[in-house]
Amino acid sequence: MRRPLAIALLALCAAGCGSGGHEAATTATVAPKPLPSFATARAKTLAAGTARFRETAAIDVGGNELKAYDRGTVALDGSRAHIYKLSAGTSIPGEVIVVGDVVYSNENVQAAMSSPDVKPWTKLDRRALTAGERASRPDELAHILAPVYLAYGARAVRLDRRVSDGALYWARVDPVLALKRMPPAARAVVATAIHGDYPSKQFNVKFWIDAQDRIRPWLLVNVLDEIHKLIGEGHDIRGYFHWTLTDNFEWTEGWRLRFGLVELDPATQARTVRPSGRLYAEIARSNLLSQELRDAYGARPALSKS
Numbered sequence: 001m002r003r004p005l006a007i008a009l010l011a012l013c014a015a016g017c018g019s020g021g022h023e024a025a026t027t028a029t030v031a032p033k034p035l036p037s038f039a040t041a042r043a044k045t046l047a048a049g050t051a052r053f054r055e056t057a058a059i060d061v062g063g064n065e066l067k068a069y070d071r072g073t074v075a076l077d078g079s080r081a082h083i084y085k086l087s088a089g090t091s092i093p094g095e096v097i098v099v100g101d102v103v104y105s106n107e108n109v110q111a112a113m114s115s116p117d118v119k120p121w122t123k124l125d126r127r128a129l130t131a132g133e134r135a136s137r138p139d140e141l142a143h144i145l146a147p148v149y150l151a152y153g154a155r156a157v158r159l160d161r162r163v164s165d166g167a168l169y170w171a172r173v174d175p176v177l178a179l180k181r182m183p184p185a186a187r188a189v190v191a192t193a194i195h196g197d198y199p200s201k202q203f204n205v206k207f208w209i210d211a212q213d214r215i216r217p218w219l220l221v222n223v224l225d226e227i228h229k230l231i232g233e234g235h236d237i238r239g240y241f242h243w244t245l246t247d248n249f250e251w252t253e254g255w256r257l258r259f260g261l262v263e264l265d266p267a268t269q270a271r272t273v274r275p276s277g278r279l280y281a282e283i284a285r286s287n288l289l290s291q292e293l294r295d296a297y298g299a300r301p302a303l304s305k306s
Contacts, residue, residue, distance in 0.1 A: 074144050106121050173202060
């Protein structure tokens with residue numbers, strides 16, 4: 001099904017708070033692409049709503065290092081998760097599915113295969129736990145979500161190196177500062193896990209920051225879909241203004257914030273259309289928000305790595 005989108009699509013060039021720059025010089029040194037911003041990565045990750053993750057935990061037991069591995073997907077509001085776990089000393093991964101307050105667990109795979117008395121799946125309704133039990137035993141989501149919010153406590157951030165899909169940053173994380181700065185709703189979920197999983201004093205953390213254009217296409221399609229619904233309800237909407245056409249210079253942030261549908265290299269003035277820009281052009285040319293686009297961009301993009 002193809003849906004007509006009877007609104008004007010306009011992209012604003014950078015103006016007011018910055019400048020789009022000057023014409024390119026005839027000879028110029030080609031500068032590397034701008035690094036993804038650590039300052040804005042936290043907000044972008046949380047705005048995405050969901051994440052794929054990989055996590056490795058190293059445990060020192062009597063001088064011997066044991067490692068456990070988790071991977072899966074998670075909703076950052078704590079409502080859903082699907083986790084595969086390879087615990088230390090086991091060779092078969094278990095599985096955990098979280099739906100709201102209910103946790104379905106298949107972590108005892110090896111034991112269940114060895115004994116018919118061991119249930120392969122268990123169900124825990126956290127609403128049945130006492131307040132003390134909930135506070136003393138953070139759930140699977142708390143352990144997975146805690147690393148996402150460590151960035152709230154980042155100090156002394158420095159670039160480690162560029163990588164093919166972004167950049168790696170080192171930071172000194174203050175857990176007390178992280179808990180103080182994070183939203184109260186998140187603090188209620190991850191506080192016990194942060195206290196239990198990490199040192200009480202400052203510690204070093206390496207963050208991977210994504211450089212791919214993953215948020216804008218999803219945002220464009222879903223915002224325009226909502227506008228279309230509002231028009232159908234009779235609201236007087238005359239147009240849609242997208243900020244912004246090209247990356248621009250912000251007086252307080254410099255070139256670090258990359259708003260543009262078109263990537264701008266400040267050194268050479270070279271412009272490269274991002275995937276979101278091509279998507280915007282497709283919608284504008286057809287004046288349609290097709291069902292195919294709505295299906296393709298209906299799910300929030302996953303950003304996180306660990």
